[in-house]
Amino acid sequence: MENQLYLSSSPHIHGGETTDKVMRTVIYALLPACAVSIYFFGLPALSVLLICTIGCLAAEALCCRLMKRALTLSDGSAALTGILLGLNLPPSAPWWLSLFGAAVAILIGKQVYGGLGSNPFNPALVARVVLLISFPVQMTSWTAPAPLGSGLDAVTAATPLGEMKTAVMLTGTLPELATSGFGNYLTGNMAGSLGEVSALALLLGGLYLMLRKIISWHIPVSFLGTVIILGGVFWLVDPGTYPSPLFHLLTGGLMLGVFFMATDMVTSPVTGKGMLIFGFGCGLVTVLIRLFGGYPEGVSFAILLMNAATPLIDRFTKPKIYGYVEQEAAQ
Amino acid sequence: MLAAVLSLGGIGLVAAAALGVAAKKFAVEIDPREAAILEVLPGANCGACGFPGCSGFAKALVNGSTAPSLCTPGGSDTVHKIAQILGVEAVTADPKVAVVLCQGDNRKATEKYRYLGLEDCNAAQKIADGPKTCPGGCLGLGTCARICPFGAIEITVDGLAVISREKCTGCEKCIAVCPRRVIRMTPLDASTHVLCNSHDKGAAVRKYCQVGCIACTLCKKNAPEAYKIEAFLAEVIYEHHREAAQVLEKCPTRCIRDFSTGYPEGSSFPPPTVPVKPAQVD
């Protein structure tokens, strides 16, 4: 009997939350958004998602193989990166673009740094930005949604943010679509990346994650809050040139970024205070790029920039250790 | 055109002059011998000499506050080169290498309990003195292998640390971290060792290890010069290691082993894997 006994250091119970469970939960939370994108864009959307996911899994397996490490597919992080990348691509993305993106995400975004937990940037966003810069044509060819069963053909169209940027640059005033049609934006009936289109489904997923305590409220609240307040200020100053905060919220990749990209644990600060600063920075850069930058959309750049600032934020928001507050005061 | 050439050239000249002056004015005196010594040192910064890294050692050598022979990893070759640079007599100690005095891997030795937790011998040793029943046996959790600056230590499939006689440079870092003190320095040319570290009586050793020394004294009877038995454990008297090799077959538990190169015979290793380092949170 003696040999069957286990001895270990305390504690002897575990909360049961594990990395793969966390990743799985995030994937579940993304399913509604995936479903909406497939509904609006049909089979092309499904194939983009599948290619990205399978591509990421394959790239991860290859890396583990090359580096002689244990296979890490079961932790779910590669699959999650794949789905997130898919949601960041236009539905018309050719298969090679998706595959290339998947390889970039895993190889350059994650494994070169040492794999899960060591990457400074969100892998899916790294891939999106690499693709956006390398293949601007394919990455900005949008199709108008053609809901399943509607019999509509895929026609090219611009995203609301893109159209707004063009209009503002050409005429100096907001186009009509920036002041109406919010109902369509909410449900996702507009052109855009797979994950840009349904604010509602993403919001649902994000709330589920918060409810399950997978992510904390800090980043979403400060990110969204900053966008609403800053966007609102500009709108109040000049409603003719600047869109309303609601337009900011419902279009582009904001919802996806807020709930699923900025909250990526590996690349965001660990303390609540740090997360608030991180979210604020994301919101600030997003609004600035949207209103004044060359690109119509700034969420991914904003998050990547703040990813880079994360170690710094962590350093400055180190929690005050118990028993040090009074000691300092006494000295 | 001319103005551009002149102004650029002028800037270049001024900058060059400034650099020249600065180099002269702020020049740091370095003994050329220090650089030369640093060149011949192994560069592993292992600390075997007791100085902070190879450069610290080189500095001390030039100051004359230490002797070249302290660089054990470099071996006699390095010591001779350093002595040449410094113009002193080379005094080399006999090269030594570390040996794990244990063969009790997971197949051959029993465990008191099953250990769960941090893969580290010192951490495991804190829990009821380590899982291995033998109080001196190798725990095989690889603390020595991780600290070895020369990659000379490997853990076998069955959980035993073994040290390569070629790669070991004798820096003794492993000896400092081993909680069970099962690693011993031995002369490089000695190939026969009693691979056991248990001072328990024979009957007790038999209970927990198939390959432990049971202090039967057969080795000592057959080669009285070469062996001594202290506290129920046979030991090779290394001055007479040549005679020691002749009684290998007499040992009933086969704990006297002879290996002059590489790892003890029969060591097999798991496919190499890179340990995943924990990420840091600042």
Added chain:
Amino acid sequence: MNLKTFPGGLHPPDSKHYSATSPIAVCPLPEQLVIPMGQHIGAPAEACVAVGDLVKKGQLIATAKGFVSVPIHASSSGEVVAVEPRLHPMGKLLPAVVIKTDGEDCWDDTLQGADPAELSGDELKNRIRAAGIVGMGGATFPTHVKLSPPEDKKIDTLIINGVECEPFLTADHRLMLEESERIFDGIDILRKILGIERAVIGIEANKPDAIEKLSREGAARNVAVQALQVKYPQGAEKQLIDAITGRQVPSGTLPMEVGVVVQNVGTAAAVSDAIRLGRPLVERVATVTGPGIKQPKNLLIRIGTPLSFLVEQCGGLHGEPAKIIMGGPMMGQTQLSLDIPAIRGTSGLLIFRQEDLPKKLEAGPCIRCGRCVTACPIHLAPTTIAAYGRLDMLDEANAYNALDCIECGCCTYICPATLPLVQTIRYAKGGIMAKKRTI
């Protein structure tokens, strides 16, 4: 109810249903008692009996060595059959006195009780020390040391720890319900020694019956009861002080720094016995519980009773044991076998079967989720300290205040990568302390 608490911590399932309703039963006399000489923090006691000596219950069998040390007494009457190293709960062979009991369980009749009102503070303290009383919460710090603050430390509050935040354990809960008289008497004695009036009993809100009973009885005796939020580690000394008084004990110092002395409810009861009856600490209440025990119970056990005997009293083992834990699941120590004696710090015996253990998972890389940082009651960054500890970067680990870690286990419990954080930090702490000693 106004519940107080501290920042950080977490909520493991309390699992107290196994034994919470079982009244304290007196454990019968085992044939043999193995009484280790080291049962407290500080220097082990030294045996003063020899093989063949006949001893009475409560008779001195080992004397204290030094100020931070306490004497040890026979837990029953009988014959000393061995004075030799025996397996100690620490997992090592350590000196112990083995007594073959004679079944009489006869008290040493030289032991005399006294009226605390007639004794001075110092006399009371000496009696407490002579009775071998240590902190009964599990840390086993000699009580007389805690009651001897230096002149310049003004103590104003006595906190009685009835929190019992460790899951599974119910010994203190039952003690509060069944032996409140002794606890209150002990509190009065402790207040007299410290020369203070203010005494607060802290109890977690998952023990409403104890809160109700002690509040009612305490009102007449000028003892307040503070209900506390159910959260682990609410019963850790510094967290308890923070919750009740709002004071933070400065890092690296003792509670007396903020004018507080904390004693466990079990200690208070033992103090009462030591003074009123003159009886030394030879028995305690312990919870024998866990899914590996047939009938979990709260037992009044003699110090030195083998764990296997305790298991027998609780209907035996339920299935094959995989882990034997002395103490609670968060901070308890795993044991090599059931042939180990219960000691003064044994607040519980917990047995898990294979199926009750957390699924063994390969520890993965840290995903920086920050859960350990949020849960740490000391507000450390456990994963950073552990990362440095793992790489033997002790100076860096020290700079992240590794030494402030109370080893409560919250970080390991919550870690989704199942990293052995506490163990690694404990290892780093050992290294840092060793380094400090050599410099």
